[in-house]
Amino acid sequence: MTSIEVEALTKKYGPETVVDDLSFTVAPGQVTGFLGPNGAGKSTTMKMIIGLAAPTRGTVAIGGRRYDDLTVPLTEVGVLLDAGAVHGSRKARDHLLALAVSNGLPRHRVDDVLARTGLEGVAGKRVGGFSLGMRQRLGIAATLLGDPEVLIFDEPVNGLDPDGIRWIRGFMRSLAGEGRAVLVSSHLMSEMAQTADHLVVIGQGRLIADTSMSEFMRANGEGTVLVRTPEPDSFATRLAAAGATVRDGLESSLVVSGMTSEEIGKLATYHGVTLSELTPQQASLEDAFMELTKDSVEYQGAAA
Numbered sequence: 667m668t669s670i671e672v673e674a675l676t677k678k679y680g681p682e683t684v685v686d687d688l689s690f691t692v693a694p695g696q697v698t699g700f701l702g703p704n705g706a707g708k709s710t711t712m713k714m715i716i717g718l719a720a721p722t723r724g725t726v727a728i729g730g731r732r733y734d735d736l737t738v739p740l741t742e743v744g745v746l747l748d749a750g751a752v753h754g755s756r757k758a759r760d761h762l763l764a765l766a767v768s769n770g771l772p773r774h775r776v777d778d779v780l781a782r783t784g785l786e787g788v789a790g791k792r793v794g795g796f797s798l799g800m801r802q803r804l805g806i807a808a809t810l811l812g813d814p815e816v817l818i819f820d821e822p823v824n825g826l827d828p829d830g831i832r833w834i835r836g837f838m839r840s841l842a843g844e845g846r847a848v849l850v851s852s853h854l855m856s857e858m859a860q861t862a863d864h865l866v867v868i869g870q871g872r873l874i875a876d877t878s879m880s881e882f883m884r885a886n887g888e889g890t891v892l893v894r895t896p897e898p899d900s901f902a903t904r905l906a907a908a909g910a911t912v913r914d915g916l917e918s919s920l921v922v923s924g925m926t927s928e929e930i931g932k933l934a935t936y937h938g939v940t941l942s943e944l945t946p947q948q949a950s951l952e953d954a955f956m957e958l959t960k961d962s963v964e965y966q967g968a969a970a
């Protein structure tokens with residue numbers, strides 16, 4: 667079981683600190699969502715993890731070793747940074763074969779990963795004719811050639827259609843289910859809600875949150891309940907007295923948090939209050955993420 671340990675990682679480009687004292691762990695058997703607004707430093711962090719950028723300070727260890735010290739990196743870490751990087755005139759199988767041979771991996775791995783990513787039928791086709799979704803599958807197939815325990819994907823669903831997104835999500839989950847450590851970056855919370863077990867959120871290169879997805883949901887995804895009654899003011903007082911938090915909604919409605927719709931219904935019955943609407947509303951995790959990162963986004967907007 668291999669993990670990635672990021673410790674006090676810092677990267678400066680000239681006077682700009684783009685990654686700032688970042689520490690987190692990517693554990694095996696989990697999908698870790700690496701979230702942050704555009705320009706937060708996700709790609710730079712990933713590049714430092716795989717030795718493509720030199721840290722100004724701090725360290726990264728993959729299974730206790732630096733990426734540069736791994737003997738055959740492809741067998742330990744699979745990396746998908748830019749799926750568009752494959753030469754278009756190459757056939758899919760030849761692309762994978764070249765990678766396998768140059769890394770000393772057995773040729774049968776090519777067929778294994780083509781099958782695993784559902785690309786057998788197009789293995790002999792030129793990559794230039796591939797849709798973005800197929801290119802992503804090919805990129806992912808390449809990351810799996812060495813059967814690594816650690817996988818790193820930079821914005822893998824960017825630009826994909828819903829089918830492609832669903833496939834990648836399911837694939838990440840199955841990789842984690844096999845005990846691999848999977849790090850996936852995104853600038854959209856909605857992409858992570860159904861995929862990640864753990865969240866590392868950064869803004870302006872700094873750690874904002876390092877939490878399990880379920881904890882994040884509990885803290886931020888707690889739903890509100892929309893209540894309509896002919897007596898909003900007096901019922902709001904009763905709700906507050908019962909421990910709920912109440913704010914005014916649209917058209918004299920009440921938006922209640924801290925109580926379930928069932929509890930609100932019982933309170934209304936107890937006080938003989940008529941309700942014309944009682945609707946649970948799921949809070950948006952996207953909203954919670956925006957709220958969490960808004961300071962770093964605003965700062966960037968002001969600086970631009």
Ligand SMILES: Nc1ncnc2c1ncn2[C@@H]1O[C@H](COP(=O)(O)OP(=O)(O)OP(=O)(O)O)[C@@H](O)[C@H]1O
Nearest residue numbers: 679682684702703704705706707708709710711853
């Ligand atoms: N080689 C470089 N030289 C100078 N500045 C850079 C370099 N690479 C990245 N940056 C800057 O570092 C900051 C972080 O960029 P990075 O690409 O890591 O962010 P990101 O979170 O991956 O964003 P995005 O989602 O937009 O890719 C940005 O302000 C970017 O302009």
